[in-house]
Amino acid sequence: MRRDNDIAVVGGGLLGMAIAYGLAREGKRVTVLDEGDVALRASRGNFALVWVQSKGLGMPPYTGWTIRSSEGWAQLVTELKEQTGLDVCFERRGGFMLCLSEREMETRAAVVRQIHSQEGVAKYDVALMGHGEIEKMLPGIGPEVVGGSYCPLDGHVNALRLFRAFHMANHRLGVGYRPGHRVEDIKYEAGGFRIQTPRGEVAAGKVVLAAGTANMRLAPMVGLSAPMQTDCRGQIVVTERVQPFLSYPVATVRQTDEGTVMIGDSYEDSADDMGMNLAINAVMIDRAQRMFPVLADVNVVRSWSCLRVMTRDGFPIYDQSETCPGAFVACCHSGVTLAAVHAYALAPMIARGALDTQQVGVFSAQRFHVQKAA
Amino acid sequence: MFKRLPEAEGAAVAVTIDGEPFNAREGDSVAAALLAAGRTYCRETPISGAKRAPYCMMGVCFDCLVTVDGVGNRQGCLVRVQDGMCIETQHSKRALGELGS
Numbered sequence: 055m056r057r058d059n060d061i062a063v064v065g066g067g068l069l070g071m072a073i074a075y076g077l078a079r080e081g082k083r084v085t086v087l088d089e090g091d092v093a094l095r096a097s098r099g100n101f102a103l104v105w106v107q108s109k110g111l112g113m114p115p116y117t118g119w120t121i122r123s124s125e126g127w128a129q130l131v132t133e134l135k136e137q138t139g140l141d142v143c144f145e146r147r148g149g150f151m152l153c154l155s156e157r158e159m160e161t162r163a164a165v166v167r168q169i170h171s172q173e174g175v176a177k178y179d180v181a182l183m184g185h186g187e188i189e190k191m192l193p194g195i196g197p198e199v200v201g202g203s204y205c206p207l208d209g210h211v212n213a214l215r216l217f218r219a220f221h222m223a224n225h226r227l228g229v230g231y232r233p234g235h236r237v238e239d240i241k242y243e244a245g246g247f248r249i250q251t252p253r254g255e256v257a258a259g260k261v262v263l264a265a266g267t268a269n270m271r272l273a274p275m276v277g278l279s280a281p282m283q284t285d286c287r288g289q290i291v292v293t294e295r296v297q298p299f300l301s302y303p304v305a306t307v308r309q310t311d312e313g314t315v316m317i318g319d320s321y322e323d324s325a326d327d328m329g330m331n332l333a334i335n336a337v338m339i340d341r342a343q344r345m346f347p348v349l350a351d352v353n354v355v356r357s358w359s360c361l362r363v364m365t366r367d368g369f370p371i372y373d374q375s376e377t378c379p380g381a382f383v384a385c386c387h388s389g390v391t392l393a394a395v396h397a398y399a400l401a402p403m404i405a406r407g408a409l410d411t412q413q414v415g416v417f418s419a420q421r422f423h424v425q426k427a428a
Numbered sequence: 429m430f431k432r433l434p435e436a437e438g439a440a441v442a443v444t445i446d447g448e449p450f451n452a453r454e455g456d457s458v459a460a461a462l463l464a465a466g467r468t469y470c471r472e473t474p475i476s477g478a479k480r481a482p483y484c485m486m487g488v489c490f491d492c493l494v495t496v497d498g499v500g501n502r503q504g505c506l507v508r509v510q511d512g513m514c515i516e517t518q519h520s521k522r523a524l525g526e527l528g529s
Contacts, residue, residue, distance in 0.1 A: 294501045295474040295521045312475055313521040348524050353501060 059085045059230070061404070062249055062258035064237050064272060067097035068213075068389035069363075069396060070264035071220035076401020077262075078227035085230035087237055087249065087256060089265075094327055096266060097389060099360025101290060101318040102213035102310075103303060104144065104391045107151065107180050107205035111169045113369045115416045118176035119395060124207050126394030134216075137223035142216045143311035149208025149303045150192065152199050152345050159201045166203055180205040194299060198344045202304075210303040212311055213390050220393075232256070237265070240275040242378035247276070260380040262404055266363040269371075269385050273419075277377035280385050281366040281422045285325040291317040291335055291342075291357040299348060307342045307349075315352065317342045327361045363387055372400060372417040374409050382409070383419070430463045443513040452509040459485060459492040459504035462515070470494050470504060471518035494518055 063074045066088030077084045106124050110117030124146070131144045153159040163182055169175060184201045191204070225231065235251040240261060247261045263272045269280035295313035303309075306319040320334045335357055343349045363385060365371050370386035382404050386392055403409045411418075438453035445465055452461035459482035462470050469479035471493050482492035485505045492504035497514050500522030504515075 296500075296524050297521045299524055351499070352524070 059083050059256070059258040061085075061260040061262060062087055062247065062256055063262045063264055064249070065089075065263070065265035065268070066221075066231060066233070067093075067095060067264070067266060068100075068217055068220065068393060069097075069266070069384060069386060070262070071217070071224060072389070072393040072396040073262055073264055073384060073401045073404065074224050074229050075220055075227070076397035077405050078224060078229050079397070080402055080405035082405050083228070084224075085232060085256060085258065086224070087235040087251060088231065088233045089236045089268075090234045094266060094361050096360055096363050097217050098214070099288070099290065099327075099358055100213055100390055101288075101308070101316060102211050102216075102390055103149070103305065103308070104146065104209040104211055105149065105305070105388070106178060106207040106391075107149070107203060108165060108169070108305075109388070109391075110172070110175060111165060112367070113416070114172040114175035116369050117169065117172075117178075119370070119414075119417075120388070120391060121176050121178055121207060122399065123392045123395035124209070126398050127209070127211075130394045130397060134219040134223055137226055138219045140215055140219040140222065142219050143212040144209060145211075145303075146207065146209030147302055148204055148206040149210070149305065150188065150202050150204050151305045152188070152195070152202040154198050154200065154341065154344055156200055162201075162203055178205070178207055192300070192302060192304075194346055194348055196344050196347045204302075208303065210308050211390060216390065216393070237272060240272065240381075242276060242381070245380070247378075247381065260382070260404065260407070263381070263383040264385075266385070267361065269383055273383050276381035276383075277375040278373055278381060278383045279419050279422070280371055280373075280383050281419065282385065283364040283366060284361075285323050286362040286364040287320075287322045287324040287327065287359050288318065288362055289320045289322070289330065289334055289338065289357060289359045291339060291354055293317075293349070293352045294355050296352055300346070304345065306338070307345060314355075315342075315349065321362075324359075325361065327359055330357060330359050363389070366422060370417050371419045372409060372414045373419045380407065429466060429468070432464060441509045441511055441513075443509050443511075443515055445515045446517055454509075456509045457485070457505050458494060458496060458502070458507045458509055458513075458515055461509050462492075462494070462504060467517075469517070472520065474521040477520070495522075 060082045063070045063086045066086045109120045181204045239250040241248040249256045270282045273280040293315040300309040375381035440451040450465045469481045480491045483489045494504045495516040496502040
């Protein structure tokens with residue numbers, strides 16, 4: 055079988071492009087098979103935080119994996135700038151989660167305590183602050199802000215420019231990009247993979263499934279599984295451009311490098327990424343205004359909904375096939391935050407042909423198979 | 429650049445454009461008044477600073493954004509002139525009261 059590619063990556067979103075970038079850095083010949091503009095494409099709809107605090111409750115190693123990515127971001131930004139000339143406007147000055155009642159504050163404090171008391175969890179700074187302390191860093195918070203938590207590792211980025219930078223950098227590194235190649239079937243044959251798409255067959259020595267929710271359909275073709283939630287919708291509201299007033303991102307409100315304010319972080323059970331629940335927007339906007347009363351006069355210019363890529367337990371899945379060696383699957387919700395670790399840690403393992411169980415064994419989908427896990 | 433039609437009627441409405449007095453006509457939109465006053469642009473874009481003038485005149489293009497009575501990013505084509513109205517060219521991003529630097 056003639057193979058033009060060492061590795062085919064299925065999915066051209068942030069996750070697939072970050073892995074493809076890491077593989078290309080390792081000198082591999084890579085082709086990305088992408089569905090096209092009709093794809094659900096969480097990379098176009100996300101909130102663009104590079105976020106550490108609150109990650110890992112219930113799975114301590116996820117905290118360490120997230121911190122590792124956060125630490126790798128500076129290098130990623132520098133490399134992408136060198137490759138593409140694009141500044142993805144990454145900032146890591148720390149970030150806040152704000153509470154609008156004593157009860158929310160108690161819940162927040164409990165979560166911070168629980169994350170840090172888990173055995174084997176990576177230690178990092180997160181401070182619980184009252185109104186006065188927060189006001190010194192975030193002037194203009196409303197009187198209803200009781201307090202919150204601040205983590206110096208948190209940051210944000212221009213995610214659309216990041217997406218473009220990955221595409222440009224991969225193009226420069228010789229990664230093939232094929233839109234309109236929705237993968238219909240994958241056959242494991244003679245130590246390689248034959249991948250069927252409406253635009254013909256693609257052959258590759260290895261295959262990486264990074265197709266978001268579609269991994270659920272694709273994984274069984276190569277002896278893997280990817281249990282996903284398919285109805286986890288989020289909405290984002292965007293305002294007109296205004297002068298900078300927000301020095302730090304808040305988990306639900308951030309101001310972009312170009313001045314727009316993004317309001318986000320809703321969770322809703324819906325599989326419809328074309329619809330919009332205005333009642334949810336109203337709650338998000340109301341909370342944002344109570345956090346920053348100055349927003350009351352700011353005009354909203356657009357809003358959208360997008361389906362989250364969410365595994366059944368919310369933590370990433372990285373796995374390799376036992377029956378079809380050379381097949382890998384990657385699913386995660388935080389494609390922005392984890393971009394650095396996908397490029398610099400996960401991709402080199404895939405390039406070498408085996409996941410390092412010391413580093414990522416805990417993220418295997420085996421955890422969903424009760425009998426095997428028991 | 430633009431001239432009013434000979435049959436155009438309406439009482440004068442006194443406004444200021446960047447501090448200069450101008451007599452608009454009753455029924456003018458802010459964007460129409462700016463064009464009647466001979467203004468070739470009404471704002472500079474927030475990122476690149478490119479100049480922009482009213483274009484679609486029907487609320488769609490958002491190119492005629494101006495500051496009206498101290499409130500930025502108003503669509504000039506959708507606001508009727510009123511006596512004493514203060515219309516200002518918008519530079520860069522909209523300021524937010526005391527918080528906007």
